Amino acid sequence: MDKKIYMLEDDADDRYIIEEIISESGLEFSIFYFTSSEKLMEHIFMEMPALVLVDYNSSPANGFEVLKKIKSDSNISNLPVVILTEHSYPEPRKNVMRQEQHR
Numbered sequence: 001m002d003k004k005i006y007m008l009e010d011d012a013d014d015r016y017i018i019e020e021i022i023s024e025s026g027l028e029f030s031i032f033y034f035t036s037s038e039k040l041m042e043h044i045f046m047e048m049p050a051l052v053l054v055d056y057n058s059s060p061a062n063g064f065e066v067l068k069k070i071k072s073d074s075n076i077s078n079l080p081v082v083i084l085t086e087h088s089y090p091e092p093r094k095n096v097m098r099q100e101q102h103r
Contacts, residue, residue, distance in 0.1 A: 002030055003027075003028065003029045003030070003049075003050040004029065004030050004031075004032060004047070004049040004050055005022070005029045005030070005031045005032070005049055005050060005051045005052070005053060006031075006032050006034060006040055006043060006044065006049040006051075006052045006053070007031055007032070007033050007034065007052075007053040007054075008034050008035075008036075008037060008040045008052070008053070008054040008055055008058050008063070008066060009033060009034075009035075009053070009054075009055045009058070009084070010035045010055065010058065011055070014055070014084070014086075015033055018031070018053065018084075019031055029050065029051075032049070036060070037054075037058060037060060037061035037065070037066050037069075038060075038061075040052070040054070040066065041066070041069060041070075044070070044076055044079070045075075045076070048076065048079065049079070050080075051079075051080050051081075051082065052066075052070065052079060052080065052081045052082070053081075053082050053084055054066045054067070054081060054082070054083055054084065055083075055084050055085070056083050056084065056085035057085065063083040063084070063085070064083065066081070067081050067083060
């Protein structure tokens with residue numbers, strides 16, 4: 001079975017970096033890129049990936065909003081989600097930690 005990673009990221013350089021990291025790790029995953037949260041969610045419901053990577057600063061829904069949507073739906077709530085950000089400010093981490101406390 002082909003393992004899939006869905007990635008919500010609109011920056012080509014960031015996509016390239018993540019692809020290189022996964023490739024160099026030796027793990028065999030196919031990466032599918034999305035530039036809109038709507039398309040990402042649509043594909044998640046069509047075919048469940050092994051992992052979802054989301055840019056915290058994505059739009060129209062940011063990574064935290066995507067995480068909330070996934071974790072609030074019992075059909076996909078066990079799907080692993082990693083939120084990526086290039087910022088060092090603590091607000092994204094606080095939002096994610098609050099979300100996990102309410103699960």
